[in-house]
């Protein structure tokens with residue numbers, strides 16, 4: 001079944017065209033790995049309820065393309081943690097796109113991290129480290145340049161739970177739907193919004209925003 005999804009020419013074309021609309025030209029290896037990940041997600045989702053999205057067409061838009069939409073916005077960050085990654089969104093997609101960067105994928109849900117171990121092995125993602133646990137309690141061997149998150153927590157909780165993970169000069173890259181003005185207003189005074197980008201994701205209705213937050217002096 002993962003092979004059937006991964007080899008589906010229509011879904012592959014849809015992913016490739018969607019990526020092009022985002023300004024990305026996927027290599028054949030990236031395309032193959034993204035489709036293999038889709039196949040694994042669709043398969044294990046049946047047994048373990050990893051995501052509420054069950055339809056593979058919708059997964060292409062709402063999971064793969066939505067994650068790919070931030071692929072060009074990682075700047076120079078080399079050491080990245082995706083917090084509340086769930087089944088690896090956006091973390092696995094970014095790790096496929098950027099094999100030269102290191103990604104830590106963290107989630108407190110054991111079912112989801114067990115799936116991530118399967119995906120890491122199947123996709124040979126040597127640049128990925130998986131951590132099962134609550135982010136507040138995580139003590140990394142070294143701090144990160146960037147913290148990514150999608151559908152994780154309010155900005156206030158995210159900053160409170162994760163700021164100890166950031167290296168000096170590092171940033172948060174938070175994927176949000178509507179512009180979260182109320183969440184920004186509730187942030188501590190030393191957290192600054194460095195930039196906000198409105199993203200258009202093929203096949204995804206509603207607003208998408210990408211917020212870059214830094215810790216000020």
Ligand SMILES: C[S@@+](CC[C@H](N)C(=O)[O-])C[C@H]1O[C@@H](n2cnc3c(N)ncnc32)[C@H](O)[C@@H]1O
Nearest residue numbers: 084085086089107108109133134135150151152
């Ligand atoms: C709504 S899901 C989003 C998953 C994925 N980022 C996505 O966009 O599909 C939120 C995830 O955050 C995880 N989570 C919530 N609080 C957490 C915490 N304090 N530490 C680690 N993971 C947490 C949950 O287990 C869940 O998998």
